[in-house]
Amino acid sequence: MKIQKILYLFFSVIWLASCKTSAQWEGQGPIQIVPTDSKPIQMQEKQAYSLADGVFISNDFEGARLNGAEKVNDTLLRVLILPENEPINPSPWYAFKLWAESEKSMWIEFSYSENSFHRYYPKISQDGRYFQNADSADFFAPAEEGKRPEKAYLKVDLSADTLWVAAQDLVGTKDAEEWKAGLLKLDFVSKEIIGKSTEGRDLEILKIGEADDQEMLMVISMQHPPEVTGYLAMKSFVETICEDSPEARAFRRKYNLYLMPQMNPDGVANGHWRHNAGGVDTNRDWVNLNQPEPKALAAFMEAKVEQSGGKFIFAADFHSTWEDIFYTINEDLEGNKPGLIPKLIKRSSKRIPGYDPNIRPTETNERSVTSNSYFFFVHGAESMTFEVGDNTPRELIRQKGEFTARELMRLLK
Ligand SMILES: [Zn+2]
Incomplete structure (x- = not known):
């Protein structure tokens, strides 16, 4: 049996097992008739944020969402991901790219709007086209018992080469x-x-x-x-x-x-x-x-x-x-x-x-x-x-x- 086939079967079994354990998922509630007249949306400002120590982060490409970025300390960046307007289903979409003048590892803290929580496991890419899941050792999303995580943390290795981070593959x-x-x-x-x-x-x-x-x-x-x-x-x-x-x-x-x-x-x-x-x-x-x-x-x-x-x-x-x-x-x-x-x-x-x-x-x-x-x-x-x-x-x-x-x-x- 080819290794790809073995891996595929392995992940399929894990996936099926995860469906079993979460069988209590009840789907969405009754659909409410809601007004659908146009409402204002908040556009994000497209820019490359220059953070201290030669670290850069940018949303200047199609499909990106990044509403703010700051350097908290030598090893931690914080990104802010906001919705286009509210109320909205809490499914924060994020995508941005990062690079640094010298090689360094940093943690990224994802923070969202008040009524939201983390949903998408981060994907990373070297070229903006081919994405894969971030290593599980480099990611955690702490949550109180019975609650969804409000924040999430991802470790990234930065260099002069652009690194892309996104909620899902960018198929725009x-x-x-x-x-x-x-x-x-x-x-x-x-x-x-x-x-x-x-x-x-x-x-x-x-x-x-x-x-x-x-x-x-x-x-x-x-x-x-x-x-x-x-x-x-x-x-x-x-x-x-x-x-x-x-x-x-x-x-x-x-x-x-x-x-x-x-x-x-x-x-x-x-x-x-x-x-x-x-x-x-x-x-x-x-x-x-x-x-x-x-x-x-x-x-x-x-x-x-x-x-x-x-x-x-x-x-x-x-x-x-x-x-x-x-x-x-x-x-x-x-x-x-x-x-x-x-x-x-x-x-x-x-x-x-x-x-x-x-x-x-x-x-x-x-x-x-x-x-x-x-x-x-x-x-x-x-x-x-x-x-x-x-x-x-x-x-x-x-x-x-x-x-x-x-x-x-x-x-x-
Ligand atoms: Zn949908």
């Missing part, structure tokens, strides 16, 4: 552009701009398939900027639909899949914790449709249905949270392909040895403010919110995306 605009450019080389993939974000970024949709739009699929991701693991699962899902196999070719002749991989491009570019440039959680705006991103997508889907006379039969919105979970629609309700989502989750999960999926159908029969609810209640699309754990191993994420696509293609044959 550039990664998405490169990935989309690769897909657009395929002759069954095309692009459409459906609107502009508040800051003027293109809102883009890819069309995948050569079908007649009678039965359509919708996939979205990155409503919430730090939710990189969900984005990675979406990529694996879409790449499987795009592969050159008899099954995928047949699927694309029958169905068109519409994809909006970057639902919140402004939030991603600005390193927001959760909101768009209007200071709003777009996944609470699918009834009001006040914000440009959900508004543009809803208009696109509704026009598509009107022009083609077809319908959306499936939709998935990829996110990340503490652990893997599927938010689905109450199973008593029937859309355009009754039973598709429960079957799909069960079949794809069975392919991962020992994995028992956490499925949370909505308790009520009523429409709510999320994308998932919009897709089902407005279009009849069988829909789910596909949540991937913050720390789910990357190879497992890839497999989950792939298996979901394979079983979907089989179920829709």
Whole structure:
């Protein structure tokens, strides 16, 4: 057995064990209808902070979030990470780069806004592209019993070479552009701009398939900027639909899949914790449709249905949270392909040895403010919110995306 395979199995077992011990995770509470008119946001000032003794720290790049930095003493730096506005889910997104005129080891203290706590295990990178988890010996986040840590500490070795520190891999605009450019080389993939974000970024949709739009699929991701693991699962899902196999070719002749991989491009570019440039959680705006991103997508889907006379039969919105979970629609309700989502989750999960999926159908029969609810209640699309754990191993994420696509293609044959 190859060493990579042994390591993969080892980490998968650890991951599954950690899911078991935290099985009491109950998911999010009932979704509240909240106002979604634009609110002011606090922009961070882009700069390179020159701290004493030739130490520098900078947020002067896309996707970064760093709202203050100071040197506390010879071995300790403090960084301040603040949200774009409040109230907000406490999921502090941070990214910055550091260097020093002479080599030295220092501790970084992460401090957050008053109502927040530490969430993301730090990743480090030498080039800003390839990130890996910081060594566990170099990181701790002390917490009182039963409470989440308010602060966290990371030891870094500084030198003249830039060191990148981030909450998750930086897969921002550039990664998405490169990935989309690769897909657009395929002759069954095309692009459409459906609107502009508040800051003027293109809102883009890819069309995948050569079908007649009678039965359509919708996939979205990155409503919430730090939710990189969900984005990675979406990529694996879409790449499987795009592969050159008899099954995928047949699927694309029958169905068109519409994809909006970057639902919140402004939030991603600005390193927001959760909101768009209007200071709003777009996944609470699918009834009001006040914000440009959900508004543009809803208009696109509704026009598509009107022009083609077809319908959306499936939709998935990829996110990340503490652990893997599927938010689905109450199973008593029937859309355009009754039973598709429960079957799909069960079949794809069975392919991962020992994995028992956490499925949370909505308790009520009523429409709510999320994308998932919009897709089902407005279009009849069988829909789910596909949540991937913050720390789910990357190879497992890839497999989950792939298996979901394979079983979907089989179920829709
Ligand atoms: Zn989310």
